[in-house]
Amino acid sequence: xxxxxxxxxxxxxxxxxxxxxxxxxxxxxxxxxxxxxxxxxxxxxxxxxxxxxxxxxxxxxxxxxxxxxxxxxxxxxxxxxxxxxxxxxxxxxxxxxxxxxxxxxxxxxxxxxxxxxxxxxxxxxxxxxxxxxxxxxxxxxxxxxxxxxxxxxxxxxxxxxxxxxxxxxxxxxxxxxxxxxxxxxxxxxxxxxxxxxxxxxxxxxxxxxxxxxxxxxxxxxxxxxxxxxxxxxxxxxxxxxxxxxxxxxxxxxxxxxxxxxxxxxxxxxxxxxxxxxxxxxxxxxxxxxxxxxxxxxxxxxxxxxxxxxxxxxxxxxxxxxxxxxxxxxxxxxxxxxxxxxxxxxxxxxxxxxxxxxxxxxxxxxxxxxxxxxxxxxxxxxxxxxxxxxxxxxxxxxxxxxxxxxxxxxxxxxxxxxxxxxxxxxxxxxxxxxxxxxxxxxxxxxxxxxxxxxxxxxxxxxxxxxxxxxxxxxxxxxxxxxxxxxxxxxxxxxxxxxxxxxxxxxxxxxxxxxxxxxxxxxxxxxxxxxxxxxxxxxxxxxxxxxxxxxxxxxxxxxxxxxxxxxxxxxxxxxxxxxxxxxxxxxxxxxxxxxxxxxxxx
Numbered sequence: 001x002x003x004x005x006x007x008x009x010x011x012x013x014x015x016x017x018x019x020x021x022x023x024x025x026x027x028x029x030x031x032x033x034x035x036x037x038x039x040x041x042x043x044x045x046x047x048x049x050x051x052x053x054x055x056x057x058x059x060x061x062x063x064x065x066x067x068x069x070x071x072x073x074x075x076x077x078x079x080x081x082x083x084x085x086x087x088x089x090x091x092x093x094x095x096x097x098x099x100x101x102x103x104x105x106x107x108x109x110x111x112x113x114x115x116x117x118x119x120x121x122x123x124x125x126x127x128x129x130x131x132x133x134x135x136x137x138x139x140x141x142x143x144x145x146x147x148x149x150x151x152x153x154x155x156x157x158x159x160x161x162x163x164x165x166x167x168x169x170x171x172x173x174x175x176x177x178x179x180x181x182x183x184x185x186x187x188x189x190x191x192x193x194x195x196x197x198x199x200x201x202x203x204x205x206x207x208x209x210x211x212x213x214x215x216x217x218x219x220x221x222x223x224x225x226x227x228x229x230x231x232x233x234x235x236x237x238x239x240x241x242x243x244x245x246x247x248x249x250x251x252x253x254x255x256x257x258x259x260x261x262x263x264x265x266x267x268x269x270x271x272x273x274x275x276x277x278x279x280x281x282x283x284x285x286x287x288x289x290x291x292x293x294x295x296x297x298x299x300x301x302x303x304x305x306x307x308x309x310x311x312x313x314x315x316x317x318x319x320x321x322x323x324x325x326x327x328x329x330x331x332x333x334x335x336x337x338x339x340x341x342x343x344x345x346x347x348x349x350x351x352x353x354x355x356x357x358x359x360x361x362x363x364x365x366x367x368x369x370x371x372x373x374x375x376x377x378x379x380x381x382x383x384x385x386x387x388x389x390x391x392x393x394x395x396x397x398x399x400x401x402x403x404x405x406x407x408x409x410x411x412x413x414x415x416x417x418x419x420x421x422x423x424x425x426x427x428x429x430x431x432x433x434x435x436x437x438x439x440x441x442x443x444x445x446x447x448x449x450x451x452x453x454x455x456x457x458x459x460x461x462x463x464x465x466x467x468x469x470x471x472x473x474x475x476x477x478x479x480x481x482x483x484x485x486x487x488x489x490x491x492x493x494x495x496x497x498x499x500x501x502x503x504x505x506x507x508x509x510x511x512x513x514x515x516x517x518x519x520x521x522x523x524x525x526x527x528x529x530x531x532x533x534x535x536x537x538x539x540x541x542x543x544x545x546x547x548x549x550x551x552x553x554x555x556x557x558x559x560x561x562x563x564x565x566x567x568x569x570x571x572x573x574x575x576x577x578x579x580x581x582x583x584x585x586x587x588x589x590x591x592x593x594x595x596x597x598x599x600x
Contacts, residue, residue, distance in 0.1 A: 007357065009087075009357060009359075010357045010359060016350065017353070018350065019376075019377075023372065028092050031076065031080070035076055035100075035103065038072050039103065042106075042107055045062075045069075046110075050117070059118070059133075059136065064135075067409045069107065071409045080093065080096035082367060082375060083096060083097070084097040087359040088361065109163050113159070115153050116153055119153050123147055126143055141411070142410055148263075152252040152254060152260075152264075153252070158251075176238070177517070179237075180201075181201075183230075184227065184230060185226065186204070186222060189218040191207070192211075199219060209309045209310070211309060217303075220304065221508060223515075224509070224512070228511055230514070231484040234514040235482060235483055235514070238514075238519055239482035241520045242472050242473055246477050248260060256477060262523065267566065268577055271576055271577060272526055275530060278583055279459065279460060280463075280497075283498060284500075285586055286498065286499065287501065288593060290499055291502040292593065293306075293311050301504040302503050304495070304503065307503075311449060312600070314446065315443045318383075319382055324380075334550065339554070343394065346376070346394065346401075349373065351373040351376060353375070353376070356379045360377075361377065364377055364379065364393050366397045368397070368400055370409050373401075376394065391426040391427055395427075399423075402558040403557065407561075407562055411559075413561055414560055414565075417527050417530065417565040418531070418568060420527065421535045421538065421556075422535075424536075425542075425553075429543075434447055441599065445600065449596065451592055452589065458529060460498060462525045463529045466523075471490065487513055488511055491510055491513045492505065492510035495512070532585065534576060537581045538574060540588070541573050556571060
């Protein structure tokens with residue numbers, strides 16, 4: 001059990017609950033030696049530039065060197081990044097992380113010639129080379145995928161310039177970050193005990209979940225009114241980011257920014273449009289949930305700031321980390337012995353950094369590199385919420401573990417489109433396990449609400465974001481200005497359409513777009529919604545079908561990026577080019593609403 005009285009320093013943290021970065025490098029001196037050696041190795045790219053079209057051996061040499069440098073660089077970066085995240089007060093971690101980031105940027109520029117040179121080789125020549133040089137067979141899918149980008153990859157000179165301009169084109173997001181994290185000052189509010197406290201981004205998350213409605217109201221008003229004076233500046237930064245996406249699409253000969261974001265990963269545009277169309281056709285289900293929530297909470301009018309506090313009381317469960325580990329093994333037992341063995345290895349070999357310490361990064365994530373453990377960062381606090389966080393991050397880590405164990409480096413990662421499938425599937429299996437093994441009615445209500453909230457925030461809300469993002473880009477591509485007033489009006493309308501008549505809107509919600517960092521990410525958020533939809537479908541198959549569904553899922557976890565994301569999910573049992581998985585998630589949402597109404 002954690003000591004709640006004092007946050008320990010990193011030196012005071014119990015060793016068995018910290019990740020073992022010595023599995024990558026024994027110390028910073030070894031890391032520095034490897035960086036020096038890799039910098040020398042990367043110099044070899046200079047001699048290779050301009051040679052790739054001279055024959056299959058030259059091409060194979062370049063691809064192998066790229067993979068070797070990439071693999072070793074990834075390990076360097078992960079060690080430095082996670083050393084810094086372990087304790088940001090340590091100058092060693094800070095220095096290594098800065099050096100690693102700088103080397104990553106330089107290497108990206110050095111590698112910019114490879115794709116353009118490959119695409120300067122006629123396709124029939126590449127096909128012949130694949131038959132001549134056995135070593136190239138490994139890269140056949142990569143070359144096939146690259147060939148589909150012939151119209152969109154520019155010359156080596158242009159690609160090098162575009163890589164260098166990335167320092168400039170990321171400016172809108174960086175300006176937003178400075179405003180959001182440093183320059184926007186949030187006001188004081190009065191907390192539940194009557195004490196005056198300064199609102200912060202972290203504290204907002206706590207106060208918007210408060211059981212005291214006055215505190216929720218004050219936190220909501222305080223946060224959004226702090227953004228109001230900056231709305232014109234933030235509209236300019238967001239508009240610039242959107243226009244940058246549109247410009248990049250034009251430079252690369254895409255029909256739209258949406259196509260430029262989806263096509264490189266072989267995601268059909270129908271996937272995006274099917275998501276929005278299917279969700280908006282099912283908005284009455286969300287409206288029904290809002291009405292049930294309003295009744296459960298006993299409110300005459302339900303406001304946006306009422307949506308983040310649990311409509312049923314929290315369950316007072318204290319779950320130690322040791323108990324959480326046993327719960328993981330039991331909940332994920334349906335996934336088979338190899339999955340269970342990998343979980344045990346993660347627990348016993350210090351792949352997980354469990355508890356908070358001074359200077360440790362907040363939140364949670366799954367990390368690691370090819371050839372290293374799939375590390376997990378936690379800040380575990382013995383709550384049910386932390387158990388679900390552990391399940392989520394272990395889903396990512398098991399995906400990484402099986403992929404890197406099975407695939408070569410070139411296919412040893414996976415796209416963002418499938419990244420949230422394994423994590424949210426774990427959450428679904430954990431919920432199913434708890435519902436089956438705990439008779440506590442209050443816990444069952446809490447779990448049902450949690451599942452409903454997952455669908456609301458991850459499918460409905462992220463789809464609303466996706467619709468807004470598409471409309472912004474469409475307007476920009478048509479030459480229309482994106483002003484603060486125009487963005488606010490359209491966002492307010494979307495919030496009203498999605499949440500329905502049971503929710504009374506405050507005018508401040510019109511400015512929410514101004515604080516969403518994901519709008520700078522170029523068609524990123526829709527993947528949260530598709531990922532959860534796929535995960536719900538796959539978890540249902542695993543529960544209902546058993547071994548055949550498990551076998552399909554484990555093949556998916558082991559496939560990395562060796563096929564397109566769409567084909568990988570199709571092989572697992574979900575066709576994301578069809579509206580069916582999205583509709584199935586909506587049907588699950590409806591069944592959960594039925595269960596909740598019966599319980600309350």
